[in-house]
Amino acid sequence: MTQSFPQDHKNQDLVSIARDAGKPYESVNLPIWRASSVLFTNxxxxxxxxxxxxxxxxxxxxxxxxxxxxxxxxxxxxxxxxxxxxxxxxxxxxxxxxxxxxxxxxxxxxxxxxxxxxxxxxxxxxxxxxxxxxxxxxxxxxxxxxxxxxxxxxxxxxxxxxxxxxxxxxxxxxxxxxxxxxxxxxxxxxxxxxxxxxxxxxxxxxxxxxxxxxxxxxxxxxxxxxxxxxxxxxxxxxxxxxxxxxxxxxxxxxxxxxxxxxxxRTLKVRMQAHESNGLVLARWLEKRPEVARVLHPALPSHPQHARWKRDFSGASGLFSFELHAASADQLSALCDHRRHFRLGFSWGGFESLIMPANLTGLRTAGPWQGGPLVRIHAGLDDPEALISDLEDGFAAMAAAKS
CATH class of the missing domain: 3.40.640.10 (Type I PLP-dependent aspartate aminotransferase-like (Major domain))
Structure with a gap:
C-alpha cells in the first residue's frame, strides 16, 4: 500500500524557504560560496x-x-x-x-x-x-x-x-x-x-x-x-x-x-620563518663531516649563488645535502624515526620533512654524479630541535655502518 504524504504548506516550504541572504553582511574573511547551478533572473x-x-x-x-x-x-x-x-x-x-x-x-x-x-x-x-x-x-x-x-x-x-x-x-x-x-x-x-x-x-x-x-x-x-x-x-x-x-x-x-x-594571508611571515630555519640547518650541515656539500642556493658555496641573488628576494625552506657515502640502510637510519622531521612527499606546510632523493631516471641530459642525496624541508619547528634531531640521525647512520 502506497503511503500518501499530506501536501500542506510546511512540506512545500522546505524547498523555497531560507534562500535569501538578506541584508549585506561584511566579515573579515570572504564567505565560502558553494554552488553547482547558477540561477538567472531571465x-x-x-x-x-x-x-x-x-x-x-x-x-x-x-x-x-x-x-x-x-x-x-x-x-x-x-x-x-x-x-x-x-x-x-x-x-x-x-x-x-x-x-x-x-x-x-x-x-x-x-x-x-x-x-x-x-x-x-x-x-x-x-x-x-x-x-x-x-x-x-x-x-x-x-x-x-x-x-x-x-x-x-x-x-x-x-x-x-x-x-x-x-x-x-x-x-x-x-x-x-x-x-x-x-x-x-x-x-x-x-x-x-x-x-x-x-x-x-x-x-x-x-x-x-x-x-x-x-x-x-x-x-x-x-x-x-x-x-x-x-x-x-x-x-x-x-x-x-x-x-x-x-x-x-x-x-x-x-x-x-x-x-x-x-x-x-600569512604567506609572507611564514616564508620568513622557513628561510631562517632552512639557513640555520644548511649552515650547520655544511660543517658536518658526513656531508660532502649542501645544495642551497642562498649559500655562497652554491655554484649559481650570484644568479640566485639577482633573481630572488629570499629563500624557502627546501634544500638538499649530499653525503660522502652511505648505504641504503644508513640512509634509512638517518631518515627513520626522527622526532621532528617526518618522512613524506610534498612540502611547503608548517611541518619539517626529510627524505632520501632518488634520481633514478630523472636525469638524462646530465646524470647525477654525486653521492647519496637527502632532501630537507625546514618547517616552523624550533631550529635547535631540528638540529638535535639531525644529530641523532647521523648517530643512527654511523651505528648502521657497524
Missing amino acids: VADMRAEVAATAAGERRAANYATAGTPTTFALADAVAELEAGPHPARTALLPSGLSAIATVLQAFLSPGDHLLMGDSVYGPARLFAQGMLARFGIETTFYDPAIGAGIGDLLRPNTRMIYLESPGSYTFEIPDVPAICSLARERGILTAIDNAWASPVLARPFDWGVDISVLPLTKYWSGHADVLMGAAVVREALWPQLHQAVRQQGLCVGSDDAWLILRGM
Whole structure:
C-alpha cells in the first residue's frame, strides 16, 4: 500500500524557504560560496552569461565549474601576486601536476617540440615522456645550466621551453632571463614552475616568462591539508588556456579555495620563518663531516649563488645535502624515526620533512654524479630541535655502518 504524504504548506516550504541572504553582511574573511547551478533572473541574462563564460570573461560563470565568487577571489589574488604589474589571468586546477599538464596540453600540439629542464619536478618529466609522447609531442631535456646556449637546441617546431628554478632535488638556478629573451626573439613560449619560491620571493613574469605554474598545495596553503594548483598566463594567452580548462571540465571547490585564501594571508611571515630555519640547518650541515656539500642556493658555496641573488628576494625552506657515502640502510637510519622531521612527499606546510632523493631516471641530459642525496624541508619547528634531531640521525647512520 502506497503511503500518501499530506501536501500542506510546511512540506512545500522546505524547498523555497531560507534562500535569501538578506541584508549585506561584511566579515573579515570572504564567505565560502558553494554552488553547482547558477540561477538567472531571465532568459536574456542567462544567454548573456553563457556567452561571457564561453569567451572567458573575468568572473563570468553560467555554471559553477567556471567559478564562484570564492574561486574568482582566489584566482584574481594569484594573478595579482604572481604577475602584477603584468596583465595576467589565472586558472585554478585540482593540483600542481594538473596545472602543469593543462598548460602543456593547452599550448602544444602533435608535431611540436618541447624543451624541458633536466631537473624539473619528476611527474612533469613523466607526463612529457608519457602522455605528450603518445600524442606526438617530442621532448628534449636540457642541462639547466645551459643559459643562452639553449639556442643550439631550438628547432623549427620548438613551441615551448619549460623551466624550473631552482631545480627539483639538485637546486640549479637556470639563467631564466637569458632563456626567455632568446625564446621571445624566436616566438617560442616559456613556462616555469615557481613552486620553491612562491611570489613572495620570486616574480618570474619580471624575468620574461609567459606562463607560471604553481602548486597552491604548498606554501600558499601552508598547512598540508588541501590540494590545488594554478596556471598563470599573460593576458594574450588566456583564451587558449581557458578553452583547455573549460573543455576538460577542470575546476576546484570553493571550500578548498577558501583554505588557500586563508593560508595566503600569512604567506609572507611564514616564508620568513622557513628561510631562517632552512639557513640555520644548511649552515650547520655544511660543517658536518658526513656531508660532502649542501645544495642551497642562498649559500655562497652554491655554484649559481650570484644568479640566485639577482633573481630572488629570499629563500624557502627546501634544500638538499649530499653525503660522502652511505648505504641504503644508513640512509634509512638517518631518515627513520626522527622526532621532528617526518618522512613524506610534498612540502611547503608548517611541518619539517626529510627524505632520501632518488634520481633514478630523472636525469638524462646530465646524470647525477654525486653521492647519496637527502632532501630537507625546514618547517616552523624550533631550529635547535631540528638540529638535535639531525644529530641523532647521523648517530643512527654511523651505528648502521657497524
